[in-house]
Amino acid sequence: xxxKSKIKIRIAAxxxxxxxxxxxxAIGNVxxxxxxxxxxxxxxxxxxxxxxxxxxxxxxxxxGAMRQREIAENDERTVYITMKACTLAFSIYGVVxxxxxxxxxxxxxxxxxxxxxYCILGFMLIYLLCRTIIAKKS
Amino acid sequence: xxxxxxxxxxxxxxxxxSDDLKNVIKELRxxxxxxxxxxxxxxxxxxxxxxxLENGRYNASLVLAHKIAKFFGRxxxxxxxxxxx
Numbered sequence: 001x002x003x004k005s006k007i008k009i010r011i012a013a014x015x016x017x018x019x020x021x022x023x024x025x026a027i028g029n030v031x032x033x034x035x036x037x038x039x040x041x042x043x044x045x046x047x048x049x050x051x052x053x054x055x056x057x058x059x060x061x062x063x064g065a066m067r068q069r070e071i072a073e074n075d076e077r078t079v080y081i082t083m084k085a086c087t088l089a090f091s092i093y094g095v096v097x098x099x100x101x102x103x104x105x106x107x108x109x110x111x112x113x114x115x116x117x118y119c120i121l122g123f124m125l126i127y128l129l130c131r132t133i134i135a136k137k138s
Numbered sequence: 139x140x141x142x143x144x145x146x147x148x149x150x151x152x153x154x155x156s157d158d159l160k161n162v163i164k165e166l167r168x169x170x171x172x173x174x175x176x177x178x179x180x181x182x183x184x185x186x187x188x189x190x191l192e193n194g195r196y197n198a199s200l201v202l203a204h205k206i207a208k209f210f211g212r213x214x215x216x217x218x219x220x221x222x223x
Contacts, residue, residue: 080196
C-alpha cells in the first residue's frame with residue numbers, strides 16, 4: 001500500500017470519528033440525561049475528526065509535503081525512538097504502578113489497589129499476546 | 139559524577155549505543171560536497187538521522203548502512219569501522 005492510500009484511509013477514519021462525535025452530540029440532545037457530558041465527549045470527537053480530515057486533506061494536495069511526511073513517518077530513527085520510548089514508558093509505568101498499589105494497600109484502600117493491579121495485569125497480558133504474535137512473525 | 143554514571147548505565151540498558159562503532163559518513167559527505175539535507179533526501183531519511191549518525195549517537199540499520207555505502211561507492215566496512223574485539 002502506497003502512502004497516498006494510507007492518507008486516504010486516515011481521511012476516512014477522520015470522517016468516521018467526526019460522525020461518531022456528531023452522533024454522540026445528537027444522543028445527548030435526545031436523551032437529556034448526562035447531556036453535558038455527552039456534548040463534551042461528542043465535541044471532542046468531532047473536532048478531532050475534523051482536524052484530522054483538514055490536515056490530511058491539505059497533505060494529499062501537496063506532493064512535496066506528503067513526501068516529507070512519508071520520510072518522517074518511515075524514518076528508521078523515528079521508529080527506533082518510538083519503540084524505545086514505549087519500552088521505557090512501559091517499564092516506568094510498571095514500577096510506578098507497583099509503588100501505587102503498595103501505597104494504596106498500606107493506607108487500606110484495597111479496592112483501588114485492585115483496580116490498579118488489574119490494569120497492570122491487563123497490560124501484561126496484552127504485551128504477552130503482542131510479543132507472541134510478533135515472535136511468530138519474526 | 140555518580141549521577142552521570144547511573145544515567146548512562148540506565149540509558150545503555152534501553153539504547154543500543156555502542157562506542158565501538160565509528161563511521162566516516164561526515165568526511166565522505168564533505169568530500170562529495172553535499173549538504174545533510176541532500177544526503178538525507180537521497181537516502182529517504184530525515185536530516186536529524188544524518189546528524190545523529192555523523193555524531194555517533196545512532197547506529198544505522200543494516201539496510202541503511204547498505205544504502206549509505208552504496209551511495210558513496212564504498213563497502214560497509216570502509217564507512218562503518220568496528221573498533222571492538
